[in-house]
Amino acid sequence: MERTAAHGAFARDFAGTAATVELPGFSGVCAEITFATTHYEDRLYRDLQVPFPRSLATARPQRRAEFLAGRYLAGQLLYRLGSMQRRIGIGSHGQPVWPIGFSGSITHTEDRAICAVAGASTMLGIDFEVFHPRHGCEELLAAIASKEEADLLASVFAGRAQGTITLFSAKESLFKALFPLVGDYFEFTDAALVDINPARGELRLEILRDLSPAVPRGKIFKLAFRHHAGGTLTWLAEENTGSPPANKSTGTWGPGVSDTRDS
Numbered sequence: 545m546e547r548t549a550a551h552g553a554f555a556r557d558f559a560g561t562a563a564t565v566e567l568p569g570f571s572g573v574c575a576e577i578t579f580a581t582t583h584y585e586d587r588l589y590r591d592l593q594v595p596f597p598r599s600l601a602t603a604r605p606q607r608r609a610e611f612l613a614g615r616y617l618a619g620q621l622l623y624r625l626g627s628m629q630r631r632i633g634i635g636s637h638g639q640p641v642w643p644i645g646f647s648g649s650i651t652h653t654e655d656r657a658i659c660a661v662a663g664a665s666t667m668l669g670i671d672f673e674v675f676h677p678r679h680g681c682e683e684l685l686a687a688i689a690s691k692e693e694a695d696l697l698a699s700v701f702a703g704r705a706q707g708t709i710t711l712f713s714a715k716e717s718l719f720k721a722l723f724p725l726v727g728d729y730f731e732f733t734d735a736a737l738v739d740i741n742p743a744r745g746e747l748r749l750e751i752l753r754d755l756s757p758a759v760p761r762g763k764i765f766k767l768a769f770r771h772h773a774g775g776t777l778t779w780l781a782e783e784n785t786g787s788p789p790a791n792k793s794t795g796t797w798g799p800g801v802s803d804t805r806d807s
């Protein structure tokens with residue numbers, strides 16, 4: 545669709561220019577944009593050439609805005625990597641369904657979207673969390689960590705909050721990266737922190753039960769973390785050496801697409 549000057553200006557009020565986010569050791573591309581929900585309108589979907597999904601028909605503007613920002617950014621990264629297809633479907637569990645040949649992951653807060661995209665052989669999960677001091681972290685920590693994990697965090701982080709948010713984000717990144725291989729939800733208690741090195745910004749999570757043939761109990765995944773834009777950014781980017789069943793309809797692994805329809 546041709547973009548008029550007015551449309552372009554309006555889109556610029558909504559979203560800034562994509563800025564590269566360096567992820568050491570990552571062979572794909574990662575970038576972020578900030579966006580302003582106060583400047584969101586539904587017509588931006590058309591302007592930015594992102595199909596409006598029916599699943600957002602009753603969603604609030606904040607949700608519509610963050611979804612748009614994430615997909616708009618993801619489309620730019622796919623283009624940068626040479627993809628002819630820039631539209632990303634929505635799977636039956638809410639997961640993004642990437643064009644054949646690509647994998648990726650999206651995270652957003654109320655005003656920032658971050659996306660990483662790589663070739664399909666890369667397992668990829670990225671998560672960004674901003675800690676709000678008004679939210680107590682004791683309850684969250686108890687829900688996502690055992691006493692051993694909490695003790696390990698306490699041994700390396702001076703403050704409870706930083707350790708809690710790092711582990712929470714890391715487990716969300718793990719979930720996103722493994723979802724194509726697992727095909728279902730799994731719990732925060734299905735993976736345990738077994739090692740953390742703040743100086744290197746690395747931690748290891750061990751899988752505590754068989755999640756799928758490709759993700760058996762005892763498997764250990766290395767994730768990275770660092771402070772970023774006033775929050776905590778975590779990611780898992782690893783070459784997938786397993787051979788999960790291919791989903792022929794989508795060209796991706798795991799469950800198929802439930803909602804890729806335009807409005």
Ligand SMILES: CC(C)(COP(=O)(O)OP(=O)(O)OC[C@H]1O[C@@H](n2cnc3c(N)ncnc32)[C@H](O)[C@@H]1OP(=O)(O)O)[C@@H](O)C(=O)NCCC(=O)NCCS
Binds near residue numbers: 729
């Ligand atoms: C899906 C989930 C991980 C999203 O994390 P979040 O912090 O709430 O939100 P984020 O902004 O970081 O990420 C949202 C994006 O994740 C992606 N996502 C959603 N479901 C996903 C899935 N099943 N697999 C991979 N990515 C998924 C989507 O791109 C979504 O954005 P979009 O819908 O606008 O495209 C989280 O809501 C969830 O369900 N967690 C429970 C499962 C879990 O984490 N278990 C821990 C196991 S150790």
